[in-house]
Amino acid sequence: MARRRATVVGAGHTRFGVLPDGPRALMRQAVDAAFRSVDRGVDRSRVEEAFLGTLGFSGWQLGNASAALAEEARIGHAPVTRVENACASAGFALRSGVRAIESGARDVVLVVGLEKMTDSPSAHRRYWLGVSGDTEWERLAGLTFAGVYALMASAHMAAHGTPPEALAAVAVKNHANGTKNPNAQFQKVITREQVLAAPRVADPLGLLDCCPVSDGAVALILAGDDMARTLTDTPVAVVGAGAGADALALQERDSLTQLAATRVAAAEAFRHAPFDRTGVQFLEVHDCFTIAELLALEDLGFADPGGAAAMTLEGATALGGRLPVNPDGGLKAKGHPIGASGASQAYEAFVQLRGAAGARQVVGAERALTHNVGGSGASATVTLFERM
Amino acid sequence: MPVAVLHASVARPSGRLGPLAVEAPDEDVFTLAVAAAEALPPESRPVTRVDLVGEFPPESEWEILEALGTPEASVHRSPPGAAHLLETLRSHPDTPAAGVRLVLAGDVSALGPGNRLEHGALAVAFRLGDGPGLSFSSIASHATSPATPSARLRLPAAHGAEPTPLLLLGSEARVASAARDAGGLGYAPGIVPHAPPGTGPAPSTPTAVALRAAPPGEGGPIEFVLAALGADRDVYAYGRSTGRVAWSEALSSATVALAAPPVRDTPADLDLRAEGAYVPRPRYVENLPSRWRLLADHCGACGHRTFPSRGSCQACGSAEVAPEPLSRVGWIVEAVTTVRPGAQPTEFDRTVGLAGAYSVVVARSPEGPRATFQVAGPSGTVALGASVVPVLRRLYPMEGEWRYGRKAISGPNSSG
Ligand SMILES: [Zn+2]
Numbered sequence: 109m110a111r112r113r114a115t116v117v118g119a120g121h122t123r124f125g126v127l128p129d130g131p132r133a134l135m136r137q138a139v140d141a142a143f144r145s146v147d148r149g150v151d152r153s154r155v156e157e158a159f160l161g162t163l164g165f166s167g168w169q170l171g172n173a174s175a176a177l178a179e180e181a182r183i184g185h186a187p188v189t190r191v192e193n194a195c196a197s198a199g200f201a202l203r204s205g206v207r208a209i210e211s212g213a214r215d216v217v218l219v220v221g222l223e224k225m226t227d228s229p230s231a232h233r234r235y236w237l238g239v240s241g242d243t244e245w246e247r248l249a250g251l252t253f254a255g256v257y258a259l260m261a262s263a264h265m266a267a268h269g270t271p272p273e274a275l276a277a278v279a280v281k282n283h284a285n286g287t288k289n290p291n292a293q294f295q296k297v298i299t300r301e302q303v304l305a306a307p308r309v310a311d312p313l314g315l316l317d318c319c320p321v322s323d324g325a326v327a328l329i330l331a332g333d334d335m336a337r338t339l340t341d342t343p344v345a346v347v348g349a350g351a352g353a354d355a356l357a358l359q360e361r362d363s364l365t366q367l368a369a370t371r372v373a374a375a376e377a378f379r380h381a382p383f384d385r386t387g388v389q390f391l392e393v394h395d396c397f398t399i400a401e402l403l404a405l406e407d408l409g410f411a412d413p414g415g416a417a418a419m420t421l422e423g424a425t426a427l428g429g430r431l432p433v434n435p436d437g438g439l440k441a442k443g444h445p446i447g448a449s450g451a452s453q454a455y456e457a458f459v460q461l462r463g464a465a466g467a468r469q470v471v472g473a474e475r476a477l478t479h480n481v482g483g484s485g486a487s488a489t490v491t492l493f494e495r496m
Numbered sequence: 497m498p499v500a501v502l503h504a505s506v507a508r509p510s511g512r513l514g515p516l517a518v519e520a521p522d523e524d525v526f527t528l529a530v531a532a533a534e535a536l537p538p539e540s541r542p543v544t545r546v547d548l549v550g551e552f553p554p555e556s557e558w559e560i561l562e563a564l565g566t567p568e569a570s571v572h573r574s575p576p577g578a579a580h581l582l583e584t585l586r587s588h589p590d591t592p593a594a595g596v597r598l599v600l601a602g603d604v605s606a607l608g609p610g611n612r613l614e615h616g617a618l619a620v621a622f623r624l625g626d627g628p629g630l631s632f633s634s635i636a637s638h639a640t641s642p643a644t645p646s647a648r649l650r651l652p653a654a655h656g657a658e659p660t661p662l663l664l665l666g667s668e669a670r671v672a673s674a675a676r677d678a679g680g681l682g683y684a685p686g687i688v689p690h691a692p693p694g695t696g697p698a699p700s701t702p703t704a705v706a707l708r709a710a711p712p713g714e715g716g717p718i719e720f721v722l723a724a725l726g727a728d729r730d731v732y733a734y735g736r737s738t739g740r741v742a743w744s745e746a747l748s749s750a751t752v753a754l755a756a757p758p759v760r761d762t763p764a765d766l767d768l769r770a771e772g773a774y775v776p777r778p779r780y781v782e783n784l785p786s787r788w789r790l791l792a793d794h795c796g797a798c799g800h801r802t803f804p805s806r807g808s809c810q811a812c813g814s815a816e817v818a819p820e821p822l823s824r825v826g827w828i829v830e831a832v833t834t835v836r837p838g839a840q841p842t843e844f845d846r847t848v849g850l851a852g853a854y855s856v857v858v859a860r861s862p863e864g865p866r867a868t869f870q871v872a873g874p875s876g877t878v879a880l881g882a883s884v885v886p887v888l889r890r891l892y893p894m895e896g897e898w899r900y901g902r903k904a905i906s907g908p909n910s911s912g
Pocket residue numbers: 795796797798799800809810811812813814
C-alpha cells in the first residue's frame with residue numbers, strides 16, 4: 109500500500125510589509141483566507157491539530173504564542189504547538205504538520221507562520237535581528253545576520269570568483285518578480301547599477317542585497333491525500349519533506365561556502381519523491397540575502413559549486429527561464445516576516461501548481477521545491493510539492 | 497642564586513593622538529598588561545605570584561590569572577607610580593626555585609585640565625626568578641623634588657665597563673627632565689623610534705628617549721633597563737642591571753588615529769544592557785579559557801582539536817582530551833566583512849559611535865580550528881588570506897562590567 113501523503117487543500121496569505129495590523133489580526137486574516145480558499149469548504153471543527161511557526165520577534169508573546177493562534181483561528185481546543193527554528197520556523201512547522209498526517213495520526217492540520225517586526229523601535233529591532241545567530245562567538249564579535257552572510261559571500265567570492273554582479277542579478281530578478289505579486293512588500297523594479305551603488309551594510313552586501321524587515325502571516329490547511337478530493341478538485345501533494353541541521357556558528361562548520369543543512373534536507377526530500385531534480389519546474393529558495401540564493405542553487409543540487417553565479421547571470425532563474433527561482437519575489441522583494449517565510453513559500457507552491465498565480469504564473473508548473481533556512485544555515489527544510 | 501629580572505617587555509596602546517600613544521576605545525590597563533605579559537619570551541616554569549602595579553579594574557585579580565592561565569598564582573596589588581613599581585621589583589618574596597613571578601605595571605593616558613592629554617598609556621611586564629638577569633641590588637630611588645616625585649638612578653662609584661643603554665618611557669616633559677638628570681651622570685641622549693618602521697605613523701616628537709653611557713672601560717656586556725610609567729601621572733623609574741635581560745615590545749599594528757582624548761567610562765556606560773543575545777556573567781566566565789587563552793581540547797584518540805573547549809572530542813567523542821591553547825600568531829583570514837553603522841548589534845553601538853565601521857573575520861588557527869574575531873582598529877585593513885594575531889581587548893559592557901575577548905590585528909607576516 110502506498111504511503112499516505114499530506115496535501116495542501118487551502119492557503120491564505122496576508123500582504124507582507126509594514127502593516128498596521130498586530131500579530132493576532134495577521135494570524136486571523138491568514139487563517140480566514142485559508143479556510144475561504146478551500147473549494148468545497150472545511151469546517152474548523154475538523155482541524156485536529158495546529159502548528160505555529162514564529163520567532164516571537166520583539167518579545168510579543170514570546171512564551172505560549174500557540175494559545176493566541178488557537179484563539180484567532182477559532183479551532184476550539186485542538187492542540188497547538190509552536191515551532192521555533194529561527195527563519196525556518198514555518199518550514200519546520202509545515203514539516204511537523206506533514207508528518208502528523210503521513211503517520212495517520214491526524215486527517216486535517218492547520219499550519220501558520222507569523223512575524224510582526226516593524227512595530228518596534230529600530231534599536232530594539234537590532235537587538236532581535238541577531239538573536240538566532242551564535243551568541244557567544246559571532247554576536248560577541250559584532251555580527252548580525254547581514255554580517256554572517258557577508259562572511260560567507262566573501263569566502264564564496266574568494267573560492268569561486270563569484271562577481272558582485274551575480275549577487276546584484278539576484279536582487280534585480282527577485283524585485284522584477286515582486287512587481288507581479290500583489291502581496292509583495294516591494295513593488296518596484298531595480299537595476300543592477302542601483303544594487304551595486306547602494307550603501308554598504310556589511311561588505312560585500314549592500315542595502316539592496318538584504319531582505320527587508322516585514323510583517324505578515326500565512327496559513328496552510330493540510331489534509332490526507334485519501335480525503336483531499338472531498339475538499340477540493342486540485343489538492344497539491346507534499347511528496348518530499350526533508351530537513352537538516354548544522355552547527356550554529358560558521359567557525360564550526362566544514363565549509364564556509366556551503367550549507368550542509370540544506371544538502372542533507374534536499375537529499376532526504378528527494379529520497380522517496382516520485383521525481384528527481386530534473387522534474388522540478390521552479391524553486392522557492394531562502395534568499396534572505398542575495399548570496400543565499402546562489403548558495404541555495406548549489407546546495408540543492410541545481411548548480412555545481414560556484415556555478416550559480418553564471419546560471420543567474422544568464423537568466424536561467426528568471427520567470428520564463430529554464431528554472432524560475434522565487435517567482436513570488438522571494439524574501440528579498442516579497443518580504444521576510446521571519447516565522448512566516450517558510451509557509452509563504454508553500455503558499456506560492458500551492459497557487460502556482462493550481463495555475464492560480466496570475467501574472468507570475470510559471471507556465472505548466474506541476475512540481476515545485478521550497479527551501480527554508482534557519483539562521484545562517486543552522487537548520488533547513490526542503491519540501492517537494494506536486495499537483496495531484 | 498639571587499632572584500633577578502629574567503625578561504621584560506613593554507606594551508604600547510594602538511591609539512595615536514598627536515605624538516602620543518594612547519589607549520584605543522577597546523584598550524585599558526588590563527588589556528595592556530595582558531599584552532605586555534604575552535610579549536614575554538616563553539617560559540616553562542609556572543607563575544607563582546603576580547604583582548599588579550597601577551589602577552587595575554576591580555575584577556583584575558582573577559581576570560589576570562584567567563588570561564595568563566596561571567590559576568595557582570597569588571595576586572597582589574600596589575598603587576600606581578614608579579616608586580611603587582621599583583619597590584615591588586625590589587621586594588623579593590620567596591619565589592620557589594621551580595616558579596617565576598610576574599610584575600605587571602600599567603597606566604592609561606593622563607588627562608590634565610581642560611581634558612588636555614599629559615601623557616600616553618603604557619604597560620610593562622617583568623618576569624622574575626632564579627637565573628641570570630637583572631639584579632636590583634644597586635637600585636636606589638630618589639625624589640627629584642617633592643612636587644614631582646620620581647625614581648632615579650644613583651650610579652655606583654665603579655659602575656660597569658660597557659655601553660649601558662637606558663630606556664626612558666613616559667611623558668615628554670618628564671623624560672626630558674630625566675635625561676637632564678642622567679646627563680649629569682655621564683649619559684648622552686639619543687632617540688628611540690616611537691614604533692618600529694612601517695608599523696605606524698612616525699610621531700613628530702619622540703615619547704621615548706634612549707640614553708647611552710659613555711663606555712668607561714672594558715668587561716662583559718651589561719644592559720640597563722629603565723622604565724618610566726606615567727603611573728603617578730608623571731614619573732619615571734630606572735634601574736641598573738648586572739646581567740642581561742631580554743627586552744621585548746608588544747606593538748599593535750592596527751593603529752587608530754583618535755580625534756579626541758580617550759573616553760573615560762562613566763557608570764552609565766557600564767550599565768548598558770543587551771536585551772537579546774544576552775550573555776549572563778556565569779556563561780561569560782565559563783567560556784573564558786577558550787575566549788581569552790584560546791584553549792582547545794586536543795584529542796588523544798584521534799588527534800582532532802575541538803575549539804572552543806568542550807571537555808570531549810567533537811570528532812570522535814573521546815573524553816581523553818588534553819586542554820592546549822591554540823597559537824596566538826599565524827591565524828589566516830578565511831572570510832571577512834566590514835559591518836557598517838546600523839548593521840551592528842546594539843551592544844556595539846558604542847564601538848560604532850567611537851570608531852565607525854568595524855571589520856569581522858573568520859580565521860583559521862595554525863592548529864586547524866577557526867574562530868570569529870572582530871578586527872581591532874580601523875575597518876578594511878585586513879584582507880582574505882592575511883595573517884592575524886588575536887589580542888585581548890574590550891568587547892562591550894554588560895551587567896556593569898567590561899566584557900573582554902580576543903580581537904584580531906594584522907599579524908607579522910601580513911601584507912595588509
Ligand atoms: Zn577525537
